[in-house]
Amino acid sequence: MTEAERSGVHITHPRLPLAAGDLALLLGLAVLAVPTVLALGQQVWTTEAGAHGPIVLAVGAWLLVRGLASVKPLVKPGSLALTAAGLLVSLCVYVFGRAFDFLSLEVAGLYGAGVSVLYSRVGLRALVHIWFPVAYLAFLVPPPGWLMDQLTG
Numbered sequence: 001m002t003e004a005e006r007s008g009v010h011i012t013h014p015r016l017p018l019a020a021g022d023l024a025l026l027l028g029l030a031v032l033a034v035p036t037v038l039a040l041g042q043q044v045w046t047t048e049a050g051a052h053g054p055i056v057l058a059v060g061a062w063l064l065v066r067g068l069a070s071v072k073p074l075v076k077p078g079s080l081a082l083t084a085a086g087l088l089v090s091l092c093v094y095v096f097g098r099a100f101d102f103l104s105l106e107v108a109g110l111y112g113a114g115v116s117v118l119y120s121r122v123g124l125r126a127l128v129h130i131w132f133p134v135a136y137l138a139f140l141v142p143p144p145g146w147l148m149d150q151l152t153g
Helices: 003-007 020-042 053-070 080-099 103-129 131-140 145-152
Strands: none
Touching: 020 053, 020 080, 020 103, 053 103, 053 131, 080 103, 103 131
C-alpha cells in the first residue's frame, strides 16, 4: 500500500479529474437536481418574483468553482458521521417536499444534500473559506407563499 493510499488521498487518472466515488456522488446529486430544477423552471422562475433564479444559479456555480480552486491546500475530507447525518436529514426533507409538492422544502433538501456532499469532499476548513458562494446559493430556495404573505401583508 502506498503512502497516498494510506492517507486517504484519491488517486485519479490524469485524464479523469474526479475519482469514481466523486462521480457517483455527482451523478446522485444530478438525479435529484434535474427534476427539481425543471420544477423551478416551470413554477417559480417563470414569475416576476423568481426570475432571478437562473442568474443566482449560474453566478453561484461560477463563484463555487473559483472558490474551490483557491482552497485546494485546505481540502481534507469531512467527517463521515456528520456527512451521513446531514444527508439523512436533507434527503428526508427532499423526499417529503417532492412527495407532497412543497417546492420550497424540496429545494431546501437538495441544497442541504449538496452542502453535505461538498463538506464530505472538502472538509470544514475549506467550506468555511468558501462560505460566500455556499450561502449565496441558498437564495435558490424559494420562500414559501405563506411566509411571503406574512412578511408583505
